[in-house]
Amino acid sequence: MGVVKRGVKNAFRNTIRSFSIIFILALSIAMSLVMLLAYNAVGSKIESVKGSIGNTINVSPAGVRGFEGGGELLTASDVTTIAGLSHVSGTVQTLSDRLRNGDTTSLESSVEPGSFGRRMQGSANSSGQENPAPENSDGGTSSTTQRTFSMPIEAIASSNLDTLASLNISELKITSGEKFEVASTKNEALVGSSLATKNSLSVGSTFTAYSTEIKVVGIFDAGNTFANSSLIVPLFALQKLSAQTDQINSIIVTADSIENVASVVTAIKEKLGDKADVVSQQDSSSSAVAPLENIKTISLYSLIGSLIAGAIIIFLTMMMIVRERRREIGVLKAIGSSNIRIVSQFITESLVLTLTGGVAGIILGVLCSNPVLQMLMTTSESTTRGQGFAGGAGRGMMSVMMPGMQNILNNVSAVVGYEIILYGLGAAIIIAIIGSAIPAFFISKVRPAEVMRNE
Amino acid sequence: MLKLENVVKEFQSGGGRVTAVNDLTISIPAGVFCAVIGKSGSGKSTLLSLIGALDKPTSGIIEVGDENITKLSDSKLIKYRRDKIGFIFQNYNLVPNLSALENVMLPMEFAHIKGKERKARAVELLAQVGMTDDKLGRKPGKLSGGEQQRVAIARALANNPKIILADEPTGNLDTSTGKLIVELLKDLSKKHNTTIIAVTHDLGIARTADMAFHLRDGKLVSIRE
Numbered sequence: 001m002g003v004v005k006r007g008v009k010n011a012f013r014n015t016i017r018s019f020s021i022i023f024i025l026a027l028s029i030a031m032s033l034v035m036l037l038a039y040n041a042v043g044s045k046i047e048s049v050k051g052s053i054g055n056t057i058n059v060s061p062a063g064v065r066g067f068e069g070g071g072e073l074l075t076a077s078d079v080t081t082i083a084g085l086s087h088v089s090g091t092v093q094t095l096s097d098r099l100r101n102g103d104t105t106s107l108e109s110s111v112e113p114g115s116f117g118r119r120m121q122g123s124a125n126s127s128g129q130e131n132p133a134p135e136n137s138d139g140g141t142s143s144t145t146q147r148t149f150s151m152p153i154e155a156i157a158s159s160n161l162d163t164l165a166s167l168n169i170s171e172l173k174i175t176s177g178e179k180f181e182v183a184s185t186k187n188e189a190l191v192g193s194s195l196a197t198k199n200s201l202s203v204g205s206t207f208t209a210y211s212t213e214i215k216v217v218g219i220f221d222a223g224n225t226f227a228n229s230s231l232i233v234p235l236f237a238l239q240k241l242s243a244q245t246d247q248i249n250s251i252i253v254t255a256d257s258i259e260n261v262a263s264v265v266t267a268i269k270e271k272l273g274d275k276a277d278v279v280s281q282q283d284s285s286s287s288a289v290a291p292l293e294n295i296k297t298i299s300l301y302s303l304i305g306s307l308i309a310g311a312i313i314i315f316l317t318m319m320m321i322v323r324e325r326r327r328e329i330g331v332l333k334a335i336g337s338s339n340i341r342i343v344s345q346f347i348t349e350s351l352v353l354t355l356t357g358g359v360a361g362i363i364l365g366v367l368c369s370n371p372v373l374q375m376l377m378t379t380s381e382s383t384t385r386g387q388g389f390a391g392g393a394g395r396g397m398m399s400v401m402m403p404g405m406q407n408i409l410n411n412v413s414a415v416v417g418y419e420i421i422l423y424g425l426g427a428a429i430i431i432a433i434i435g436s437a438i439p440a441f442f443i444s445k446v447r448p449a450e451v452m453r454n455e
Numbered sequence: 456m457l458k459l460e461n462v463v464k465e466f467q468s469g470g471g472r473v474t475a476v477n478d479l480t481i482s483i484p485a486g487v488f489c490a491v492i493g494k495s496g497s498g499k500s501t502l503l504s505l506i507g508a509l510d511k512p513t514s515g516i517i518e519v520g521d522e523n524i525t526k527l528s529d530s531k532l533i534k535y536r537r538d539k540i541g542f543i544f545q546n547y548n549l550v551p552n553l554s555a556l557e558n559v560m561l562p563m564e565f566a567h568i569k570g571k572e573r574k575a576r577a578v579e580l581l582a583q584v585g586m587t588d589d590k591l592g593r594k595p596g597k598l599s600g601g602e603q604q605r606v607a608i609a610r611a612l613a614n615n616p617k618i619i620l621a622d623e624p625t626g627n628l629d630t631s632t633g634k635l636i637v638e639l640l641k642d643l644s645k646k647h648n649t650t651i652i653a654v655t656h657d658l659g660i661a662r663t664a665d666m667a668f669h670l671r672d673g674k675l676v677s678i679r680e
Contacts, residue, residue, distance in 0.1 A: 002564065006553075013552045331548040334509055335610065336537025336565040338530075449510040 007348025021317050025357025028310035033365030033424050034372045035303035042296045049289055055258045057280045059251040073247040085267045087260035092160045093248040095238050098152040106208040109151040110198035110229040117151050157235040169222040177203035177218030184234040190218045192228035210241040295376050314435030318350050322439045333448040343440040350436035358428025456485040462515030464501055475501040477673035486648040488641045490664035498673035499654040503620045507540045508532045537565050541611030545623035547603040549595040555606045556591040562613040580609040601632040621653040
């Protein structure tokens with residue numbers, strides 16, 4: 001029987017103890033594997049988040065926000081300037097306008113004014129706008145003087161219909177018809193589902209806007225009341241119809257990485273000067289990524305801690321075994337065994353225990369990785385629910401530039417590949433070698449003469 | 456073939472220095488059954504440790520054949536113990552989770568003898584010490600004291616040693632079994648031309664030995680040849 005066979009046999013000399021140690025080692029290795037998977041999964045998610053959310057910059061005309069403020073709109077040449085900057089991976093230009101029933105369009109809005117709408121209309125300018133009904137002495141409004149009015153309808157155009165943020169929406173389902181080509185010059189439109197219902201529109205119908213007949217090529221559902229009462233129009237067509245040729249009121253700039261957002265913001269400000277307001281999402285995305293960074297740190301420390309725990313377990317086990325079998329070690333030396341042979345036997349015993357624990361730990365780790373990861377995410381998600389972005393009345397551009405941020409933490413999952421299994425086995429081997437190194441030293445110091453003296 | 460010249464062995468023990476073997480000079484020819492007798496603490500076990508190269512003398516020379524073992528390096532001492540010495544202990548000291556056969560094969564594995572040859576020789580040796588085939592696969596826990604000592608004797612003979620060192624080989628055995636073991640040792644000594652040096656308290660064994668050394672306080676008191 002060779003050293004290896006003897007080592008394997010000796011590993012199970014005390015069956016109960018051996019299986020107890022294997023069980024504890026399995027837990028340690030499973031924990032380290034789960035933490036490694038979590039570390040990798042969260043790391044990938046962080047990179048994904050950094051690459052997709054928070055690396056966008058909104059450039060709007062100085063003094064303009066939505067349909068408020070004043071100033072001069074941006075132009076196509078501004079887009080070209082920005083697109084040529086370093087670390088800019090893409091630009092999307094948008095233009096939006098308001099249509100009013102009876103004025104610029106035949107359409108009636110599907111949104112009821114309500115008290116807010118009336119209040120907003122009450123503060124509009126005097127050219128053709130209704131004033132709110134005067135209050136009676138008892139605080140009510142006079143029913144004989146109350147005027148009804150239709151809410152304005154937003155018409156929006158974008159150079160990229162797949163960038164939903166540019167359309168101020170978080171989803172775009174085409175319920176009938178189809179999207180138009182982005183470069184289309186035709187007078188056509190996608191109509192929100194509520195607006196279409198209100199105005200009895202279907203695919204192929206027409207309506208009037210800007211004194212021009214516009215054809216409905218599709219009906220969409222954007223999942224919210226305001227968007228479903230709006231129009232999406234080709235950019236060129238809207239520019240032409242609204243007499244804003246070559247003009248745009250928003251550019252969404254995408255930096256190639258969140259690390260370069262600040263430099264891109266600086267470059268845009270240098271190029272456009274006072275002409276534009278430049279706002280980045282970096283701060284918001286950093287706070288969205290912060291819980292993920294915390295999880296990554298926790299999983300790294302837990303990974304290291306569980307490996308150290310495994311090494312300590314096997315170290316204490318081997319020390320106990322060497323102490324118990326001190327006499328046997330002395331006898332083996334007395335009958336002609338070298339230190340190397342005896343140490344090899346004990347390292348084999350250590351390897352058998354840790355590899356057996358490693359295999360069990362890998363299986364356990366693979367089974368538990370996703371549940372543990374989801375538990376970590378759930379714990380962190382509760383700390384991000386309180387953060388959010390401004391909602392409330394109106395739809396500012398910023399609030400729709402990070403759709404689905406609250407779902408970031410829900411979409412992390414562990415991926416188990418062969419390299420993870422190799423890592424598990426490698427970790428077991430390293431634990432065995434480290435854990436048996438000091439006991440091996442003590443083995444070499446056992447003096448066989450003591451065996452004789454203690455007889 | 457075994458010569459000790461002015462061998463001294465001192466230990467640091469407690470607060471002072473202990474001289475376990477004190478200027479010992481003896482000569483033992485090959486193939487004899489030799490007894491070393493004396494009270495506890497007389498230096499008997501230390502003498503065996505020195506001859507078996509488990510320990511090094513503080514001074515003096517130990518020659519086995521023509522080889523001065525006190526000058527050997529650690530790696531050569533391992534080879535010396537493996538090839539020229541066989542040990543028999545009072546507590547047998549068999550490896551508990553190896554069978555009788557595997558215990559006897561162990562020293563041959565250390566001597567790099569091939570598997571089939573190891574097994575054949577081990578079976579032969581166990582037969583010589585009176586172990587029946589049905590007991591070869593048993594572990595020490597399933598053997599009587601006398602049977603374990605027989606296996607230990609077979610293990611000690613595994614690599615055809617020049618010297619077998621037996622430390623109280625009958626100490627844990629009943630009288631009749633002890634006598635059987637002593638007779639076996641004497642018989643094997645003749646058959647294999649192996650020098651057997653047995654430490655014992657038993658004067659009866661000492662009387663049947665070819666040579667007997669009486670130690671007291673590490674010194675040689677008398678020799679009977």
